[in-house]
Amino acid sequence: MIRENVLNAGILLAFAAVPLWALWADEPFTITLATRAAILALAAVGLNIALGIGGLVSLGHAAFFGLGGYAMGILAHHAQTYAPLEIGPLTIAGTKSMPVIWITALVASALVAWVIGKLSLRTTGVYFIMITLAFGQMLYYFAISWSAYGGEDGLSIYVRNGFPGLNTLVPIQFFGLTFAVLLAALVLFAALRSSPFGLALNAARQAPARVAAVGLDPARLKLVAFVISGAVTGLAGALYADLNRFVSPTMFSWQLSGELIVLIVIGGVGRLMGPVVGAALFVALEHWLGGLTEYWLIALGGILLGLVLFARGGVIGLLTGKAGPHV
Template identity: 80%
Template sequence: MIAERWINWIVLLGFVVLPLWALFADEPFTITLATRAVILALAAVGLNIALGIGGLVSLGHAVFFGLGGYAMGILAHHAQTYAPLELGPLVIEGTKSMPIIWVTALVTSALAALVIGLLSLRTTGVYFIMITLAFGQMFFFFSISWSAYGGEDGLSIYVRNDFPGLNTLQPIQFFGLCLAVLCLALGIHSRLRTSPFGLALNAARQAPERVETVGLNPMRLKLLAFVISGALTGLSGALFADLNRFVSPTMFSWQLSGELIVLIIIGGVGRLMGPVIGAALFVALEHLLGGLTEFWLVWLGVILLLIVLFARGGIIGILTGKAGPNV
């Protein structure tokens, strides 16, 4: 069995070596694939805070992914059309600056997560899953009917947004930027998990009545986790939209929420690199099997089934011989 920290470093190293190889082998598409995996991993790392530590099975995380995407799309759209965004008396100029877009995506998603969390966390179990799904569908159908920003057809952005000091049009530079953001998110997850907050949140998942009897409020703990989780997933949405230079209602779709959960389960729920391994496998299968058959998701389903039946700790669980971070 391999120690988990070694697996973590090997996976990260893979995410450095593969794109560098692609750069020297002149395979820009591989870099784009790796970027896609990194961004999906970031979205799932966000969800993993709520799901893995807090036990919140959210089937509505596409809301935050979509909000991040539309934050980017709307700001960039107004920048490329030179028409400011008018919200009543408030006039906001569009921007092509990634840091500004990221902050907007983070704040928008966090606020949405706060409101959705306040309402959803009054329920547990299957009701929580259903209410988060309902919010997801609400945003999905709203975006379809939002004709000002493309409605069902979505919104195209002609040129990738800027980041100071980088040429983001270069695939390897944009990849490096996304990887740096992912590493930051992994650092946040790692720190949170071992902090007093992480300890209390993890206990709130396992024994909420115990958490209450030590004077803590499990719902507030879960709400903060949901907000942090939503914000990170929102940030990934902005990057995803920038990768494709396109946003559409599919970013709000419940299938996407489901895929994020699948990525985490395949990699290992609650494990630091679980979402990263899940995302890498997902993108690899999508690319390798997607070329052979349009029904490639069937094979992903088979893998998921095998893991759920025989390896509760996901791929990391198989490699470490431990079903959870401790056991």
């Protein structure tokens, strides 16, 4: 069995090596695929904070992914039409600056996550899953009917937004940027998990009565985890929209929420690299098997079934010989 630290380093090296190889081999589409995998991994790292440490099975994380996407879409749309955004007395100019868009995505997702979390965390188990799903669907239908920003057709952004010092139109540079954000999120996840907050949250998943008995409020711990989790997934949404230069209500769809959970389960729930492995496998299968047959999801389902039945710790658990946490 492989030590988890060694395995994690290997996974990151392999992840970075693929687009570098593609650059050398002049296969720009592979770089785009790797970027897509890195962004999905980032979204799932966000969900893994709530799901893996806090045990919160959110089937509504597409809400944050979509919010991040629309934060980018709306700001860039106003920038490219030269029409400022007017909210009541406020007049906000659009922007093509990624750092500004990212901060907007983080703040918007965190605020909405606080509201959704506050209401959803009164429930547990299946009810929590259903209420988060309902909030996600509410935003989905809102986006469909929001004609100012394309409604069902979504918004196209003609030129990718910029980042100081980089040319984001060059695929390998944009990959480098997303990979750096993914690394930062992984560092955050690792730090959270071993911090006092992580200790309390991890215990709140397993024994909430104990956490209360030592004077800590399990519901508040979970709410804060949900807010951080939603913010990270929202940031991923902004990057995803920039990758496609397109935002549409499908970013809010519950299928996407489900896919994020699937990515984590494939890689390993609560494992640092679980979302990375899950997203890489997902994108690889989607590309290669999807090229052979449109029924490629059957193969994905088979892999998922096998892992759930025979390897509770996902791929990471299989390779390290350690079962993951129970949610």
